[in-house]
Amino acid sequence: MQPKPNIVHLPVYQPGKPIEEVKREFGLTEVIKLASNENPFGSSPKALEAIRGELGNISLYPDGGAVSLTNALAEFLGVKPNQIIFGAGSDEVILMMARAYLVKGDETVMASHTFPQYKHNAEIEGAVCIEVPLTADGKHDLPAMLERIGEKTKIVWICNPNNPTGTMLTHDEIESFLRQVPPHVLVALDEAYCEYNMTDVYPDGLKLLQTYKNLVLLRTFSKIYGLASLRIGYGIGHPDVIHTINQVREPFNTSRFGQAAALAAIGDRAFIDECRRRNAEGIAQLTAAFDRLGLSYFETHANFIMVDVQRPAKEVFEALLRRGIIVRGGHALGFPTKIRVTVGSAEQNDKFLKALEEVLAEVAVQA
Secondary structure, X not given: OOOOOOOOOOOOOOOOOOHHHXXXXXXXXXXXXXXXXXXXXOOOHHHHHHHHHOHHHOOOOOOOOOHHHHHHHHHHHOOXXXXXXXXXXXXHHHHHHHHHHOOOOOEEEEEOOOOOHHHHHHHHOOOEEEEEOOOOOOOOOHHHHHHOOOOOEEEEEEEOOOOXXXXXXXXXXXXXXXXXXXXXXXXXXXXXXXXXXXXXOOOOHHHHHOOOOOEEEEEEOOOOOOOHHHOOEEEEEOHHHHHHHHOXXXXXXXXXXXXXXXXXXXXXXXXXXXXXXXXXXXXXXHHHHHHHHOOOEOOOOOOEEEEEOOXXXXXXXXXXXXXXXXXXXXXXXXXXXXXXEEOOOHXXXXXXXXXXXXXXXXXXXXX
């Protein structure tokens, strides 16, 4: 049996190590996972109640069009229902965009160190991935990306805040870029972490949609909403673009539980505000410790921080693992002396920092 030749080299996505696996491997009773940018404060109580309300409907298919959720989200965002498409996480919306628009020989532009599913799905479709290095401060180099757009370019991917660096592009930077992109080239602006924004310069993607028909926003209920296990995300764009993406969507691609929980979560703004505030406090807690330890880091606008531990990332990752702390090692992300750590609760952050100090004393500085 012969697979498609353009997929044989593709790596299988490696998520952060599961908590139970680490407990078994190292004989630990307590493990803290700060590797997958999950919400340490859980989910809205309203979402949990909505899930309980669906338990009697497990045998029934979900609403294939997610109509109630679509209408509620459209009203909340101030867009029309035909501008929204749902997926099993925003990952599936990325997959659908690649499936709908890319064919063999097309080109797609992205940063060299960003969310890997852009490249993964583009290569499945046989597209050529043009990767542009980040700037020294870990941001997308928009002028350089603009220069790489050519006649064969179909989609440009921008992750903002960027995963794994946490860095942010401003509204003016994004708008200037969009003004210069040819109108037939799609720009996917991935805003998975947008709800963590604490600045007044973060892009107003919904406003930009009113002018740029080639813009698609990608968002998710996995991060600040705390619904990661339910796999529900969405895209927002021009009705014609959303219609095209919808043509390749699988039937019943989101669950009853995901739809019900997301519908309830939209209305609990107090929960979102509280998570945003506590995340900002956690960033301050971690960066103060990094400053004290003399460790540099990228300025983050998400719920994770990439910090330079000045030592081989794999060794630091493994040493933390033995202490029951799961982070994301930069050796797997193209940053050999950095680790990416999710912002946890104050208690989780304290335990991570204590373990990190022990590890820094144990592992030799990178020559």
